[in-house]
Amino acid sequence: MDYKARRSGYHTVMDSSQKPERTRLTAEDWEVAAMQLIADQGVGALAVEALARQLGVTKGSFYWHFRTREALLQATLERWEQYGENEVLGQIEQIADPRQRLPELFRRVAHEIQPHRVYAALLKALDHPLVVPVMARVSQRRTEFLHTAYREAGLPPREALNRARLTYAAYVGFLQLNFTLGLPRINHEEFDAYVEHMIATLIPA
Amino acid sequence: MDYKARRSGYHTVMDSSQKPERTRLTAEDWEVAAMQLIADQGVGALAVEALARQLGVTKGSFYWHFRTREALLQATLERWEQYGENEVLGQIEQIADPRQRLPELFRRVAHEIQPHRVYAALLKALDHPLVVPVMARVSQRRTEFLHTAYREAGLPPREALNRARLTYAAYVGFLQLNFTLGLPRINHEEFDAYVEHMIATLIPA
DNA sequence: GCGCATCCATACGGGTGAGTATGGATGCGC
Protein backbone atom coordinates (compact mmCIF):
# COMPACT_ATOMS: atom_id res chain seq x y z
CA MET A 1 0.00 0.00 0.00
CA ASP A 2 2.46 2.64 -1.07
CA TYR A 3 0.02 4.14 -3.51
CA LYS A 4 1.22 7.61 -2.78
CA ALA A 5 4.67 9.06 -2.34
CA ARG A 6 7.34 8.46 -4.94
CA ARG A 7 7.70 10.39 -8.14
CA SER A 8 9.25 9.19 -11.31
CA GLY A 9 11.14 12.21 -12.44
CA TYR A 10 13.56 14.89 -11.58
CA HIS A 11 11.45 16.98 -9.24
CA THR A 12 10.80 15.89 -5.70
CA VAL A 13 7.74 16.50 -3.60
CA MET A 14 7.27 16.85 0.13
CA ASP A 15 3.90 15.26 0.75
CA SER A 16 0.93 15.04 -1.51
CA SER A 17 -1.52 16.41 1.02
CA GLN A 18 -1.03 20.09 0.29
CA LYS A 19 -2.78 22.34 -2.13
CA PRO A 20 -0.19 24.87 -3.22
CA GLU A 21 1.96 22.13 -4.65
CA ARG A 22 3.13 23.89 -7.74
CA THR A 23 4.98 21.04 -9.44
CA ARG A 24 4.17 19.52 -12.77
CA LEU A 25 2.39 16.23 -12.87
CA THR A 26 3.14 12.89 -14.44
CA ALA A 27 0.79 10.23 -15.74
CA GLU A 28 1.58 8.23 -12.65
CA ASP A 29 0.34 11.04 -10.44
CA TRP A 30 -3.00 10.92 -12.19
CA GLU A 31 -3.22 7.17 -11.81
CA VAL A 32 -2.43 7.33 -8.12
CA ALA A 33 -5.01 10.03 -7.56
CA ALA A 34 -7.52 8.06 -9.60
CA MET A 35 -6.98 4.95 -7.51
CA GLN A 36 -7.45 6.94 -4.35
CA LEU A 37 -10.64 8.45 -5.68
CA ILE A 38 -11.94 5.04 -6.71
CA ALA A 39 -11.27 3.72 -3.23
CA ASP A 40 -13.12 6.66 -1.73
CA GLN A 41 -16.08 7.20 -4.01
CA GLY A 42 -16.15 4.36 -6.51
CA VAL A 43 -15.43 4.08 -10.20
CA GLY A 44 -18.49 6.10 -11.12
CA ALA A 45 -17.03 9.17 -9.46
CA LEU A 46 -13.98 9.11 -11.69
CA ALA A 47 -14.41 12.37 -13.57
CA VAL A 48 -11.51 14.21 -15.10
CA GLU A 49 -12.52 17.70 -14.08
CA ALA A 50 -13.08 16.59 -10.50
CA LEU A 51 -9.69 14.90 -10.43
CA ALA A 52 -8.10 17.97 -11.95
CA ARG A 53 -9.54 20.19 -9.26
CA GLN A 54 -8.29 17.82 -6.61
CA LEU A 55 -4.81 17.92 -8.11
CA GLY A 56 -4.90 21.68 -8.44
CA VAL A 57 -4.81 21.76 -12.24
CA THR A 58 -7.29 21.79 -15.11
CA LYS A 59 -8.41 19.38 -17.81
CA GLY A 60 -5.76 20.76 -20.10
CA SER A 61 -3.22 18.88 -18.06
CA PHE A 62 -5.12 15.63 -18.10
CA TYR A 63 -5.55 15.43 -21.82
CA TRP A 64 -1.90 15.88 -22.32
CA HIS A 65 -1.14 12.73 -20.32
CA PHE A 66 -4.10 10.59 -21.39
CA ARG A 67 -6.03 10.27 -24.57
CA THR A 68 -9.33 9.73 -22.81
CA ARG A 69 -11.02 9.12 -19.51
CA GLU A 70 -11.23 5.40 -20.20
CA ALA A 71 -7.49 5.34 -20.79
CA LEU A 72 -6.93 6.57 -17.26
CA LEU A 73 -9.26 3.94 -15.86
CA GLN A 74 -7.48 1.29 -17.89
CA ALA A 75 -4.06 2.36 -16.69
CA THR A 76 -5.23 2.59 -13.11
CA LEU A 77 -6.75 -0.87 -13.21
CA GLU A 78 -3.60 -2.34 -14.71
CA ARG A 79 -1.55 -0.69 -12.01
CA TRP A 80 -3.82 -2.09 -9.34
CA GLU A 81 -3.79 -5.56 -10.81
CA GLN A 82 -0.05 -5.64 -11.16
CA TYR A 83 0.52 -4.25 -7.70
CA GLY A 84 -1.78 -6.73 -6.04
CA GLU A 85 -0.08 -9.67 -7.66
CA ASN A 86 2.68 -10.76 -5.34
CA GLU A 87 1.58 -8.57 -2.53
CA VAL A 88 0.36 -11.21 -0.11
CA LEU A 89 0.52 -14.40 -2.09
CA GLY A 90 4.26 -14.22 -2.50
CA GLN A 91 4.90 -14.09 1.21
CA ILE A 92 2.58 -16.97 1.90
CA GLU A 93 4.33 -19.33 -0.46
CA GLN A 94 7.48 -19.01 1.61
CA ILE A 95 5.87 -20.63 4.62
CA ALA A 96 7.32 -24.10 4.83
CA ASP A 97 4.50 -26.14 6.29
CA PRO A 98 1.57 -26.19 3.84
CA ARG A 99 -0.86 -26.71 6.68
CA GLN A 100 0.25 -23.45 8.23
CA ARG A 101 -0.23 -21.45 5.06
CA LEU A 102 -4.01 -21.18 4.92
CA PRO A 103 -4.65 -20.02 8.48
CA GLU A 104 -1.80 -17.57 8.14
CA LEU A 105 -3.22 -16.33 4.85
CA PHE A 106 -6.62 -15.81 6.43
CA ARG A 107 -5.22 -13.86 9.32
CA ARG A 108 -3.03 -11.63 7.19
CA VAL A 109 -5.68 -10.85 4.63
CA ALA A 110 -8.15 -10.11 7.39
CA HIS A 111 -6.01 -7.28 8.70
CA GLU A 112 -5.44 -5.40 5.49
CA ILE A 113 -7.40 -2.28 4.87
CA GLN A 114 -6.51 -0.08 1.95
CA PRO A 115 -6.26 -2.75 -0.76
CA HIS A 116 -9.67 -3.96 0.30
CA ARG A 117 -11.21 -0.55 -0.12
CA VAL A 118 -10.18 -0.57 -3.77
CA TYR A 119 -11.28 -4.14 -4.19
CA ALA A 120 -14.68 -3.41 -2.70
CA ALA A 121 -15.10 -0.39 -4.95
CA LEU A 122 -14.27 -2.51 -7.97
CA LEU A 123 -16.83 -5.08 -6.94
CA LYS A 124 -19.43 -2.35 -7.08
CA ALA A 125 -18.33 -1.46 -10.60
CA LEU A 126 -18.76 -4.87 -12.15
CA ASP A 127 -21.10 -3.42 -14.73
CA HIS A 128 -18.29 -1.44 -16.31
CA PRO A 129 -16.78 -3.39 -19.21
CA LEU A 130 -13.23 -2.42 -18.32
CA VAL A 131 -13.22 -3.77 -14.80
CA VAL A 132 -14.86 -7.11 -15.57
CA PRO A 133 -11.85 -8.75 -17.25
CA VAL A 134 -9.54 -7.44 -14.56
CA MET A 135 -11.66 -8.81 -11.75
CA ALA A 136 -12.11 -12.06 -13.65
CA ARG A 137 -8.36 -12.55 -13.93
CA VAL A 138 -7.71 -11.64 -10.32
CA SER A 139 -10.47 -13.88 -9.00
CA GLN A 140 -9.31 -16.73 -11.19
CA ARG A 141 -5.73 -16.50 -9.97
CA ARG A 142 -6.65 -16.20 -6.33
CA THR A 143 -9.05 -19.11 -6.52
CA GLU A 144 -6.38 -21.24 -8.14
CA PHE A 145 -3.98 -20.25 -5.40
CA LEU A 146 -6.48 -21.37 -2.80
CA HIS A 147 -7.08 -24.54 -4.77
CA THR A 148 -3.46 -25.68 -4.61
CA ALA A 149 -3.20 -24.53 -1.01
CA TYR A 150 -6.13 -26.74 -0.05
CA ARG A 151 -4.66 -29.68 -1.94
CA GLU A 152 -1.37 -29.21 -0.17
CA ALA A 153 -3.32 -29.17 3.05
CA GLY A 154 -4.56 -32.64 2.30
CA LEU A 155 -7.89 -32.23 0.52
CA PRO A 156 -8.63 -34.36 -2.57
CA PRO A 157 -8.53 -32.27 -5.78
CA ARG A 158 -12.25 -31.92 -6.48
CA GLU A 159 -13.06 -31.11 -2.90
CA ALA A 160 -10.15 -28.71 -2.78
CA LEU A 161 -11.50 -26.79 -5.76
CA ASN A 162 -14.97 -26.42 -4.30
CA ARG A 163 -13.50 -25.41 -0.98
CA ALA A 164 -11.42 -22.81 -2.74
CA ARG A 165 -14.50 -21.41 -4.46
CA LEU A 166 -16.38 -21.36 -1.21
CA THR A 167 -13.56 -19.62 0.58
CA TYR A 168 -13.12 -16.96 -2.04
CA ALA A 169 -16.85 -16.37 -2.27
CA ALA A 170 -16.97 -15.91 1.48
CA TYR A 171 -14.14 -13.43 1.20
CA VAL A 172 -15.80 -11.40 -1.51
CA GLY A 173 -19.16 -11.50 0.21
CA PHE A 174 -17.66 -10.36 3.46
CA LEU A 175 -16.16 -7.36 1.73
CA GLN A 176 -19.49 -6.40 0.25
CA LEU A 177 -21.42 -6.81 3.47
CA ASN A 178 -19.01 -5.18 5.89
CA PHE A 179 -17.22 -2.62 3.80
CA THR A 180 -19.60 -0.96 1.44
CA LEU A 181 -22.61 -1.97 3.40
CA GLY A 182 -21.94 -0.75 6.91
CA LEU A 183 -23.66 -3.57 8.73
CA PRO A 184 -23.76 -3.58 12.56
CA ARG A 185 -20.15 -2.64 12.23
CA ILE A 186 -18.69 -5.65 13.94
CA ASN A 187 -15.95 -4.65 16.39
CA HIS A 188 -12.40 -5.86 16.71
CA GLU A 189 -12.58 -8.83 19.04
CA GLU A 190 -15.78 -10.01 17.46
CA PHE A 191 -14.10 -9.75 14.09
CA ASP A 192 -11.16 -11.82 15.26
CA ALA A 193 -13.55 -14.43 16.56
CA TYR A 194 -15.21 -14.48 13.16
CA VAL A 195 -11.89 -15.02 11.42
CA GLU A 196 -11.03 -17.88 13.75
CA HIS A 197 -14.42 -19.38 13.11
CA MET A 198 -13.74 -19.21 9.38
CA ILE A 199 -10.44 -20.96 9.88
CA ALA A 200 -12.01 -23.68 11.99
CA THR A 201 -14.83 -24.19 9.56
CA LEU A 202 -13.14 -23.98 6.19
CA ILE A 203 -9.68 -25.35 6.82
CA PRO A 204 -9.37 -29.11 7.30
CA ALA A 205 -7.85 -30.25 10.55
CA MET B 1 -41.41 -14.01 -9.53
CA ASP B 2 -44.68 -12.58 -10.76
CA TYR B 3 -43.11 -9.24 -11.45
CA LYS B 4 -45.19 -8.76 -14.53
CA ALA B 5 -48.86 -9.43 -15.23
CA ARG B 6 -51.55 -7.97 -13.04
CA ARG B 7 -52.89 -4.48 -13.29
CA SER B 8 -54.44 -2.49 -10.56
CA GLY B 9 -57.20 -0.73 -12.35
CA TYR B 10 -60.17 -1.06 -14.57
CA HIS B 11 -58.50 -1.91 -17.84
CA THR B 12 -57.05 -5.34 -18.47
CA VAL B 13 -54.04 -6.25 -20.55
CA MET B 14 -53.19 -9.36 -22.53
CA ASP B 15 -49.45 -9.71 -22.08
CA SER B 16 -46.87 -7.06 -21.55
CA SER B 17 -44.59 -8.24 -24.35
CA GLN B 18 -46.17 -6.30 -27.17
CA LYS B 19 -45.50 -2.87 -28.49
CA PRO B 20 -48.81 -1.56 -29.76
CA GLU B 21 -50.25 -1.83 -26.31
CA ARG B 22 -52.29 1.32 -26.35
CA THR B 23 -53.46 1.30 -22.76
CA ARG B 24 -52.70 3.90 -20.18
CA LEU B 25 -50.09 3.16 -17.60
CA THR B 26 -50.09 3.06 -13.84
CA ALA B 27 -47.30 3.77 -11.40
CA GLU B 28 -47.07 0.04 -10.84
CA ASP B 29 -46.34 -0.52 -14.53
CA TRP B 30 -43.37 1.81 -14.28
CA GLU B 31 -42.07 0.06 -11.20
CA VAL B 32 -42.34 -3.35 -12.80
CA ALA B 33 -40.54 -2.16 -15.91
CA ALA B 34 -37.91 -0.50 -13.76
CA MET B 35 -37.25 -3.69 -11.84
CA GLN B 36 -36.90 -5.63 -15.06
CA LEU B 37 -34.48 -3.05 -16.40
CA ILE B 38 -32.45 -3.15 -13.21
CA ALA B 39 -32.21 -6.92 -13.43
CA ASP B 40 -31.04 -6.66 -17.02
CA GLN B 41 -28.72 -3.68 -17.05
CA GLY B 42 -28.23 -2.53 -13.50
CA VAL B 43 -29.38 0.45 -11.49
CA GLY B 44 -27.17 2.82 -13.46
CA ALA B 45 -29.18 2.13 -16.60
CA LEU B 46 -32.36 3.34 -14.98
CA ALA B 47 -33.15 6.37 -17.13
CA VAL B 48 -36.63 7.73 -17.52
CA GLU B 49 -36.50 8.40 -21.24
CA ALA B 50 -35.17 4.92 -21.91
CA LEU B 51 -37.91 3.39 -19.82
CA ALA B 52 -40.49 5.55 -21.55
CA ARG B 53 -39.38 4.34 -24.98
CA GLN B 54 -39.54 0.77 -23.78
CA LEU B 55 -43.08 1.31 -22.55
CA GLY B 56 -44.07 3.09 -25.71
CA VAL B 57 -44.70 6.47 -24.12
CA THR B 58 -42.74 9.65 -23.37
CA LYS B 59 -41.37 11.39 -20.32
CA GLY B 60 -44.59 13.32 -20.03
CA SER B 61 -46.22 10.18 -18.76
CA PHE B 62 -43.51 9.41 -16.26
CA TYR B 63 -43.54 12.76 -14.53
CA TRP B 64 -47.21 12.48 -14.01
CA HIS B 65 -46.79 9.29 -11.97
CA PHE B 66 -43.53 10.14 -10.20
CA ARG B 67 -42.05 13.31 -8.90
CA THR B 68 -38.50 12.35 -9.83
CA ARG B 69 -36.29 9.57 -11.03
CA GLU B 70 -35.18 8.82 -7.50
CA ALA B 71 -38.80 8.41 -6.48
CA LEU B 72 -39.17 5.61 -9.01
CA LEU B 73 -36.04 3.92 -7.72
CA GLN B 74 -37.28 4.23 -4.18
CA ALA B 75 -40.66 2.75 -5.00
CA THR B 76 -39.10 -0.06 -7.01
CA LEU B 77 -36.72 -0.94 -4.21
CA GLU B 78 -39.51 -0.97 -1.66
CA ARG B 79 -41.52 -3.22 -3.91
CA TRP B 80 -38.58 -5.57 -4.29
CA GLU B 81 -37.88 -5.64 -0.59
CA GLN B 82 -41.48 -6.34 0.30
CA TYR B 83 -41.85 -8.99 -2.33
CA GLY B 84 -38.71 -10.86 -1.33
CA GLU B 85 -39.76 -11.04 2.28
CA ASN B 86 -41.65 -14.26 2.74
CA GLU B 87 -40.77 -15.62 -0.63
CA VAL B 88 -38.47 -18.45 0.37
CA LEU B 89 -38.06 -17.99 4.07
CA GLY B 90 -41.73 -18.59 4.76
CA GLN B 91 -41.74 -21.97 3.12
CA ILE B 92 -38.64 -23.09 4.93
CA GLU B 93 -40.04 -22.38 8.34
CA GLN B 94 -42.75 -24.93 7.70
CA ILE B 95 -40.28 -27.78 7.49
CA ALA B 96 -40.69 -29.71 10.70
CA ASP B 97 -37.19 -31.04 11.39
CA PRO B 98 -34.84 -28.10 12.01
CA ARG B 99 -31.91 -30.17 10.80
CA GLN B 100 -33.56 -30.55 7.45
CA ARG B 101 -34.20 -26.86 6.98
CA LEU B 102 -30.74 -25.62 6.15
CA PRO B 103 -29.84 -28.15 3.45
CA GLU B 104 -33.26 -27.66 1.95
CA LEU B 105 -32.82 -23.90 2.04
CA PHE B 106 -29.48 -24.17 0.30
CA ARG B 107 -30.84 -26.34 -2.44
CA ARG B 108 -33.88 -24.20 -3.09
CA VAL B 109 -32.03 -20.92 -3.10
CA ALA B 110 -29.41 -22.40 -5.40
CA HIS B 111 -32.00 -23.05 -8.09
CA GLU B 112 -33.62 -19.68 -8.21
CA ILE B 113 -32.75 -17.38 -11.03
CA GLN B 114 -34.73 -14.20 -11.50
CA PRO B 115 -34.67 -12.91 -7.91
CA HIS B 116 -30.93 -13.39 -7.95
CA ARG B 117 -30.52 -11.27 -11.02
CA VAL B 118 -32.07 -8.33 -9.22
CA TYR B 119 -30.08 -9.05 -6.09
CA ALA B 120 -26.83 -9.20 -8.01
CA ALA B 121 -27.65 -5.94 -9.78
CA LEU B 122 -28.32 -4.30 -6.44
CA LEU B 123 -25.02 -5.55 -5.09
CA LYS B 124 -23.32 -3.69 -7.90
CA ALA B 125 -25.17 -0.54 -6.96
CA LEU B 126 -24.08 -0.36 -3.37
CA ASP B 127 -22.64 3.08 -3.97
CA HIS B 128 -26.08 4.52 -4.47
CA PRO B 129 -27.41 5.96 -1.21
CA LEU B 130 -30.93 4.65 -1.78
CA VAL B 131 -30.01 1.00 -2.14
CA VAL B 132 -27.68 0.80 0.84
CA PRO B 133 -30.35 0.88 3.57
CA VAL B 134 -32.49 -1.59 1.66
CA MET B 135 -29.67 -4.06 1.26
CA ALA B 136 -28.67 -3.53 4.85
CA ARG B 137 -32.12 -4.45 6.10
CA VAL B 138 -32.41 -7.45 3.82
CA SER B 139 -28.98 -8.76 4.73
CA GLN B 140 -29.67 -8.26 8.39
CA ARG B 141 -32.93 -10.18 8.31
CA ARG B 142 -31.53 -13.04 6.27
CA THR B 143 -28.50 -13.36 8.49
CA GLU B 144 -30.72 -13.48 11.54
CA PHE B 145 -32.79 -16.15 9.89
CA LEU B 146 -29.67 -18.21 9.30
CA HIS B 147 -28.59 -17.54 12.85
CA THR B 148 -31.66 -19.10 14.40
CA ALA B 149 -31.61 -21.91 11.85
CA TYR B 150 -28.08 -22.81 12.86
CA ARG B 151 -28.98 -22.68 16.53
CA GLU B 152 -31.93 -24.96 15.92
CA ALA B 153 -29.56 -27.25 14.12
CA GLY B 154 -27.56 -27.60 17.30
CA LEU B 155 -24.81 -24.97 17.13
CA PRO B 156 -24.09 -22.89 20.23
CA PRO B 157 -25.27 -19.26 19.84
CA ARG B 158 -21.96 -17.54 19.20
CA GLU B 159 -20.81 -20.14 16.76
CA ALA B 160 -24.21 -20.10 15.10
CA LEU B 161 -23.96 -16.36 14.48
CA ASN B 162 -20.53 -16.57 12.94
CA ARG B 163 -21.61 -19.51 10.84
CA ALA B 164 -24.60 -17.51 9.66
CA ARG B 165 -22.36 -14.61 8.69
CA LEU B 166 -20.02 -16.95 6.87
CA THR B 167 -22.87 -18.62 5.04
CA TYR B 168 -24.46 -15.40 3.92
CA ALA B 169 -21.14 -13.96 2.86
CA ALA B 170 -20.49 -17.06 0.77
CA TYR B 171 -23.89 -16.61 -0.79
CA VAL B 172 -23.34 -12.98 -1.66
CA GLY B 173 -19.84 -13.62 -2.93
CA PHE B 174 -21.00 -16.44 -5.11
CA LEU B 175 -23.53 -14.18 -6.72
CA GLN B 176 -20.90 -11.59 -7.48
CA LEU B 177 -18.41 -14.05 -8.88
CA ASN B 178 -20.70 -16.20 -10.96
CA PHE B 179 -23.47 -13.89 -12.01
CA THR B 180 -22.07 -10.52 -12.83
CA LEU B 181 -18.58 -11.78 -13.33
CA GLY B 182 -18.91 -14.57 -15.86
CA LEU B 183 -16.22 -16.80 -14.45
CA PRO B 184 -15.47 -20.14 -16.16
CA ARG B 185 -19.24 -20.47 -16.19
CA ILE B 186 -19.51 -23.54 -14.04
CA ASN B 187 -21.95 -26.06 -15.53
CA HIS B 188 -24.94 -27.78 -13.99
CA GLU B 189 -23.53 -30.93 -12.44
CA GLU B 190 -20.46 -29.11 -11.26
CA PHE B 191 -22.70 -26.50 -9.70
CA ASP B 192 -24.75 -29.14 -7.89
CA ALA B 193 -21.53 -30.67 -6.60
CA TYR B 194 -20.54 -27.24 -5.32
CA VAL B 195 -23.83 -26.81 -3.50
CA GLU B 196 -23.48 -30.22 -1.87
CA HIS B 197 -19.96 -29.32 -0.86
CA MET B 198 -21.30 -26.15 0.75
CA ILE B 199 -23.86 -28.17 2.66
CA ALA B 200 -21.29 -30.66 3.83
CA THR B 201 -18.86 -27.95 4.89
CA LEU B 202 -21.12 -25.36 6.46
CA ILE B 203 -23.93 -27.37 8.00
CA PRO B 204 -23.10 -29.34 11.14
CA ALA B 205 -23.68 -33.07 10.97
C1' DG C 1 19.90 33.24 -23.12
C1' DC C 2 17.80 31.07 -27.37
C1' DG C 3 14.88 27.63 -28.87
C1' DC C 4 12.41 23.69 -28.47
C1' DA C 5 9.90 20.25 -26.02
C1' DT C 6 7.08 19.62 -22.14
C1' DC C 7 3.22 20.76 -19.41
C1' DC C 8 -0.85 23.40 -18.41
C1' DA C 9 -4.84 27.25 -18.73
C1' DT C 10 -8.72 29.08 -21.10
C1' DA C 11 -12.45 28.82 -23.93
C1' DC C 12 -15.45 26.39 -26.65
C1' DG C 13 -18.42 22.59 -28.97
C1' DG C 14 -21.46 18.95 -28.28
C1' DG C 15 -23.96 15.08 -26.27
C1' DT C 16 -26.85 13.24 -22.61
C1' DG C 17 -30.33 13.12 -19.51
C1' DA C 18 -33.18 15.20 -15.66
C1' DG C 19 -36.90 18.18 -14.81
C1' DT C 20 -40.63 21.87 -16.34
C1' DA C 21 -44.43 24.02 -18.92
C1' DT C 22 -48.30 23.60 -21.34
C1' DG C 23 -51.68 21.97 -24.30
C1' DG C 24 -54.06 17.95 -26.25
C1' DA C 25 -56.43 13.39 -25.90
C1' DT C 26 -59.33 10.09 -23.40
C1' DG C 27 -62.72 8.34 -20.31
C1' DC C 28 -65.95 8.67 -16.45
C1' DG C 29 -69.69 10.95 -13.55
C1' DC C 30 -74.02 12.76 -13.94
Add this chain to the structure above:
DNA sequence: GCGCATCCATACTCACCCGTATGGATGCGC
Protein backbone atom coordinates in the same frame (compact mmCIF):
# COMPACT_ATOMS: atom_id res chain seq x y z
C1' DG D 1 -72.89 15.16 -24.22
C1' DC D 2 -70.79 18.50 -20.83
C1' DG D 3 -67.28 19.03 -17.75
C1' DC D 4 -63.73 17.55 -15.09
C1' DA D 5 -60.07 14.58 -13.76
C1' DT D 6 -56.73 11.56 -15.55
C1' DC D 7 -53.01 10.54 -18.54
C1' DC D 8 -49.76 11.65 -22.08
C1' DA D 9 -47.08 14.43 -26.05
C1' DT D 10 -44.23 18.21 -27.41
C1' DA D 11 -41.04 21.44 -26.71
C1' DC D 12 -38.35 23.47 -24.21
C1' DT D 13 -34.40 24.76 -20.17
C1' DC D 14 -30.50 23.58 -17.56
C1' DA D 15 -26.61 21.20 -15.60
C1' DC D 16 -22.98 18.13 -16.20
C1' DC D 17 -19.11 16.30 -18.30
C1' DC D 18 -16.28 14.55 -22.13
C1' DG D 19 -13.28 15.96 -25.58
C1' DT D 20 -10.86 19.70 -28.68
C1' DA D 21 -8.38 23.82 -30.03
C1' DT D 22 -5.03 26.92 -29.14
C1' DG D 23 -2.03 29.87 -26.88
C1' DG D 24 0.82 30.71 -22.77
C1' DA D 25 4.20 29.35 -19.12
C1' DT D 26 8.28 26.66 -17.66
C1' DG D 27 12.55 24.26 -17.88
C1' DC D 28 16.29 21.88 -20.20
C1' DG D 29 19.92 21.38 -23.99
C1' DC D 30 23.60 23.73 -25.85
